[in-house]
Amino acid sequence: MVKYSIIVPVYNEQDTIKIFYDAITPVMKNLNEPYEVIFVNDGSMDNTLNILKELALSDKNVKYLSFSRNFGQQAAIFCGYEHSSGEAVITIDVDLQDPVEVIPEMIKKWKEGYEVVHGKRKKRKGETFFKKFTSKLYLKFIQGISGLKIPQNVGEFKLLDRKVVNTLINMPEHGRYLRGLTSWVGFKQTEVEFVRNERVAGTTKYSLKKLVKLATGSVVTLSTWPLTISAKLGLLGGFLSLACFITFIVLSCCKIFLPLAAWLFPTITMLFSISFVLNGLTNVYLRKTYEEVQNRPRSIVSESGNFDD
Numbered sequence: 148m149v150k151y152s153i154i155v156p157v158y159n160e161q162d163t164i165k166i167f168y169d170a171i172t173p174v175m176k177n178l179n180e181p182y183e184v185i186f187v188n189d190g191s192m193d194n195t196l197n198i199l200k201e202l203a204l205s206d207k208n209v210k211y212l213s214f215s216r217n218f219g220q221q222a223a224i225f226c227g228y229e230h231s232s233g234e235a236v237i238t239i240d241v242d243l244q245d246p247v248e249v250i251p252e253m254i255k256k257w258k259e260g261y262e263v264v265h266g267k268r269k270k271r272k273g274e275t276f277f278k279k280f281t282s283k284l285y286l287k288f289i290q291g292i293s294g295l296k297i298p299q300n301v302g303e304f305k306l307l308d309r310k311v312v313n314t315l316i317n318m319p320e321h322g323r324y325l326r327g328l329t330s331w332v333g334f335k336q337t338e339v340e341f342v343r344n345e346r347v348a349g350t351t352k353y354s355l356k357k358l359v360k361l362a363t364g365s366v367v368t369l370s371t372w373p374l375t376i377s378a379k380l381g382l383l384g385g386f387l388s389l390a391c392f393i394t395f396i397v398l399s400c401c402k403i404f405l406p407l408a409a410w411l412f413p414t415i416t417m418l419f420s421i422s423f424v425l426n427g428l429t430n431v432y433l434r435k436t437y438e439e440v441q442n443r444p445r446s447i448v449s450e451s452g453n454f455d456d
């Protein structure tokens with residue numbers, strides 16, 4: 148018998164938890180296999196924690212962890228991973244935007260041998276055009292600078308095999324961005340499509356400020372490309388000013404003399420370029436240092452043979 152873990156981050160969700168619980172319980176019971184639902188209370192200020200305590204008293208499959216303050220959804224998910232014991236671990240939002248009926252489909256894919264099953268939104272109800280547009284643009288950007296194939300229209304709703312969860316929690320870095328890191332670790336991945344519903348109750352817990360923080364944090368976590376901009380700009384400026392100097396010298400040879408002030412332009416650009424390149428050199432070492440500090444595994448073995456003893 149396998150065991151499943153469901154990780155649910157909750158922040159000021161007193162209106163949704165019970166509705167979620169009533170929806171997920173029959174789905175999990177129907178599977179006829181052991182399971183745990185781990186709620187991670189991310190520093191809620193409403194009645195969330197009391198509701199979780201009540202549920203945990205009446206149902207041993209319900210567990211909860213409660214943060215001392217709001218650390219964010221990503222931190223809540225990773226904490227849930229660290230405390231989970233299932234062979235397949237599913238992360239889901241509490242507001243039922245991610246339909247619980249998709250979980251058995253994800254499990255089916257997992258049983259077929261997939262180690263990462265992403266929930267893919269084929270329709271997103273209740274989201275503004277602005278949100279959909281900016282998240283698409285942002286994904287293109289992050290794919291470009293990280294070189295990772297992060298799938299489109301995929302959020303935190305996914306199933307991970309125990310192997311993948313262990314790989315993620317053993318990565319010592321603090322900057323954690325689930326959508327990017329699940330692509331980074333590799334493994335056999337697939338998707339299950341679903342229609343994203345509107346929130347069942349309450350309002351979104353993601354302010355614009357939180358979204359911006361998540362977006363900038365994930366860029367830094369997944370890519371050191373911005374550190375290369377300085378050197379690239381410096382080299383480009385250097386070539387352009389050199390070309391300008393050569394043109395001026397050729398013109399002088401042809402007895403076309405430019406005013407002294409004109410020579411100032413390539414001189415200043417050249418000086419700036421040198422400074423940019425030197426800064427870029429520092430960044431080469433900064434990049435290396437950052438990668439060392441992140442201390443990601445140099446490779447991840449997903450299977451091996453005859454090494455048992």
Ligand code: UDP
Pocket residue numbers: 155156157158159160189217218219220223239240241242244350351352353
């Ligand atoms: N959440 C959290 N901490 C936060 C913000 C959100 O644990 O700081 C939880 C929230 O309770 C929900 C999930 O993360 O279960 C997704 O949040 P929400 O539905 O508000 O985001 P949206 O769907 O609007 O992007």
Ligand code: MG
Pocket residue numbers: 240242244346351
């Ligand atoms: Mg939501």
